[in-house]
Amino acid sequence: MSHDATTTYVLRGVRPLGGERADVLLRDGVIARIEAQLPEADVPEEAVVVDGADLVALPGLVDLHTHLREPGREDTETIESGTRSAAAGGFTAVHAMANTTPVADTAGVVEQVWRIGRDAGWVDVHPVGAVSVGLAGEQLAELGAMAQSAARVRVFSDDGKCVWDPVLMRRALEYVKAFDGVVAQHAQEPRLTEGAQMNEGIVSAELGLAGWPAVAEEAIIARDVLLAEHVGSRLHVCHLSTAGSVEIVRWAKGRGIDVTAEVTPHHLVLTDEEARGYDPTFKVNPPLRTQTDVEAVREGLADGTIDIVATDHAPHAREDKDCEWAAAAFGMTGLETALSVVQATMVDTGRLTWADVARVMSANPARIGRIDTGELAQGRPLAVGEPANLVLVDPAARRVVDGRAQETASANTPFAGRELPGRVVATFLRGRATVLDGAPVRDAAAVGGAR
Amino acid sequence: MKHLLSAADLTRAEAVHVLDTAAEMAATQSREIKKLPTLRGRTVVNLFFEDSTRTRISFETAAKRLSADVINFSAKGSSVSKGESLKDTALTLQAMGADAVVVRHQASGAPHLLAHAGWLDAAVVNAGDGTHQHPTQALLDAFTLRRHLAGDPALGATSGVGADLDGLHVAIVGDVLHSRVARSNVALLTTLGAHVTLVAPPTLVPVGVDTWPCEVSYDLDATLADGKPDAVMMLRVQRERMSSSGGGFFPSPLEYSRAYGLDARRLAILPEHTIVMHPGPMNRGLEISAEAADSPRAVIVEQVANGVAVRMAVLYLLLTGQHDATPVPVTTTTTRTEEAHA
Amino acid sequence: MSHDLRHDGTSTSAVPTTGTVVLGPTEIQRALTRIAHEIVERNKGTGDVVLLGIPTRGVPLAHRLVERLTAIAATDPGSADPIAPAGELDVTMYRDDLRDHPTRTIGRTQLPPGGVDGKVVVLVDDVLYSGRTIRAALDAISDLGRPRAVQLATLVDRGHRELPIRPDFVGKNLPTSHTERVRVRLAELDGEDAVVIQPAATTPTEGHR
Secondary structure (H helix, E strand, O other), X not given: OOOOOOOOEEEEEXXXXXXXXXXXXXEOOEEEEEEOOOOHHHOOOOOEEEEOOOOEEEEOEEEEEEOOOOOOOOOOOOHHHHHHHHHHOOEEEEEEOOOOOOOOXXXXXXXXXXXXXXXXXXXXXXXXEOOEHHHOOOOEOOHHHHXXXXXXXXXXXXXXXXXXXXXXXXXXXXXXXXXXXXXXXXXXXXXXXXXXOEEOOHHHHHXXXXXXXXXXXXXXXXXXXXXXXXXXXXXXXXXXXXXXXHHHHHHHXXXXXXXXXXXXXXXXXXXXXXXXXXXXXXOOOOOOEOHHHHHHHHHHHHHOOOOEEOOOEOOOOHHHOOOOHHHOOOOEOOOOOHHHHHHHHHHOOOOOOHHHHHHHHHXXXXXXXXXXXXXXXXXXXXXXXXXXXXXXXXXEEEEEOOHHHOOOXXXXXXXXOOEEEEEEEEEEEOOEEEEEOOEEOHHHHHHOOOO | OOOEOOHHHOOHHHHHHHHHHHHHHHHHOOOOOOOOOOOOOOEEEEEEOOOOHHHHHHHHHHHHHOOOEEEEEEOOOOHHHHOOOXXXXXXXXXXXXXXXXXXXXXOOOHHHHHHHOOOOOOEEEEEEEOOOEOHHHHHHHHHHHHHHHOOOHHHHHHOOOOOOOOOOEEEEEOOOXXXXXXXXXXXXXXXXXXXXXXXXXXXXXXXXXXXXXXXXXXXXXXXXHHHOOOEXXXXXXXXXHHOOOOOOOOOOHHXXXXXXXEOHHHHHHOXXXXXXXXXXXXXXXXXXXXXXXXXXXEOHHHHHHHHHHHHHHXXXXXXXXXXOOOOOOOOOOOOHHHHHOO | OOOOOOOHHHOOOOOOOOOEEEEOHHHHXXXXXXXXXXXXXXXXXXXXXXXXXXXXXXXXXXXXXHHHHHHHHHHOOOOOOOOOOOEEOOOHHHOOOOOOOOOOOOOOOEOOOOOOOOOEEEEEEEEEOOOHHHHHHHHHHHHHOOOOEEEEEEEEEOOOOOOOOOOOEEEEEOOOOOOOEEEEEOXXXXXXXXXXXXXXXXXXXHHHO
């Protein structure tokens, strides 16, 4: 059986957004029909029928925060492996962060990433452009050139580093208005976090690891929302992690400031207690916080203060985690566990519906990244005529995470050995199956010419 | 006991047992022949990623007094300075057949990693990791405290055997934030029943200290006058901490000594029996004046001697016995008769 | 530290002894008295004699022997001299089997005033078996000084020697099999005086003590 863009699929008995069972027909890259029961006569002979009984159908997930590591660190992840990992996690689009080598701070680099992503064919790759040249925080990168390149960059971020200089931040916020861009801020006051290793609090005091105070994040967010208000710009806050940050964003939204915020799956569930074993798998930026913070970000996600879940998928070489905590790299993988963590923390606890999950993991991130319209629109509703970007999830499945068994080239998952609910059974990118029966469809991806 | 990583891992009974063992070790050290055959054929590696001549010599002396072979592996001049990873170093030591690895490392948690990453079968002794723990320092401090305050010092090494530190008040003064000695002592001394007051400027107390089983004071004079501590332990304060690049923790060394240094005037406030301790090396004139350091109450030199006995005890307890065997159930009928050929 | 940290020197028996009592209080008293006389006889007096008990049960036995030697000296000043108090000789750190057992608690070594240099040291132990404890004791003594001679007194010799070691004074020769256990119980530690032979250990781990 070949799977390509010309294949017609009938998804039998799926539950769109977790609702009533329906049959969904995908043809020519779009959702052709959604009916309670598709008459047998209407099923084309050549169609591939997917038994979707009790699978939840969601629009393809969109990650606003992915580190694909290419160019530069292809030993840890390539655009090919990272996007395959994304497809396996139910994503149909990812935003590739700019902190590569070379930095994605020119039209040339972002176009290269965009092209390799397109050729890989697993998901749409939308490069994020650097705010400053070389992420150095001194001089604006050529934001306009990146916006006008083939990659059509709309999200700009120095992620990994904070745009600390308030003047530079102001200029960036203002400048991107010209092409409806957004600055995605990595909120970390650098002086307050010099040498910082983990959340500053009870656990850091005991472990003797240099503390990373919540205020270092909150102070920057507070400054930035006020700057965004002042210049009338759009601000996105990356991986918000503290209760105080949620409060500030809530306050800003109440004032009408055009701010959006994201939380990572790991900040929805893990706390700084994980550091007690000195296992650098749990070393991440921003650091894992306390149970109070976990509760606050869940609450913020539930009430809409936090707009999206984004993975901050950060693959690292084994040697960068197989070492002393202080010597280890920050970051953890997330693409293949994100949906499960959201299900465990938000859906199974009754705080979000599957329709809400579609909102925070597909519609909202696509809208923030301005990829929700046009030829390659993502984050669209599950409706007839919309692009056939879908993911089928078995919410009843349970699996034990094994870092080495994942599609990503790196094994630094904090959930290794833990049982998580939910399993991605199939992913469709504009009508083409990238994942079927829970496994990537390699022949389809290799075609690449699906477009 | 397979490893000694943190003073917080010891129960009161275990800590007393280590101290009692150290007392018997100390008793052997007044003999003409100080060397014991106990650890003959065992290899102890001193793995020092951070310079500390005094701690290394103390462990080396302890191991040699027990007839262990000692290999000193210093980061300076070794492959570590060429960027060898901790993992490769551990695998090398494993291949060499190290029975115990005494590790000093600038990174908090490095000994924990060595003990638990599966690279090494050897017993791991934490000889100071970053700003985390230095358990043998706390044990030697507890040993010194017990000898002077919980027993009859006239008995010498075996003074206080069997006792804990119940009811004693110990003031620990100085840079608590960066001090593994303070963390280790708070854990161990309180486990042994002592009451601890940390005294420091607020900048040098960690956020999160409120959950520690001790009190925190910003006023040394009040603590000395009202708390009447049985022991005052001064911590080393690094001069560079005052500079902006060092964190700017206090305005000047002069202001620090005025507020938190132990000098002759403060010495005079102390009760008659109070002892003065310092883990060394001292910054005379900063955290402790010469009068205090050289006064008869100072037990600083004795701390060094006790360090050898405590480390002998730790090495003995780690390197003898079947650690993979199931723990022996406590039976009350025991005779040494059976030990002789069990 | 998951191991048993009990000080086995202070443990007392709460478990009723099973097995065959081979020596009762009277026999033990008599054996010690005889040993005391043999010590006097062998050394032609007790002027240079120093008794060192090997913990745990060698220590009270050594004290009892010193009492008897003192009594002999009092009643027959011609045959014995005042004797120094008994010392204790802990051999734990000299054992050759430290890796094969749970970690042993180190006991106390205390020499009588005057030490052991030039003296006749009589080692006192409860049961002589493989001889390895005595081997360790000889090493321990040599680190403490240079006695003129070392002799060995034991309450029970149960045979099965693994080293060329022979007692000078024996309370009772007790042929046993390897699987049997010999327990010496002393009033000072166990509340009663008895030597008991028990069949094979009831639990395998018990033997490790």
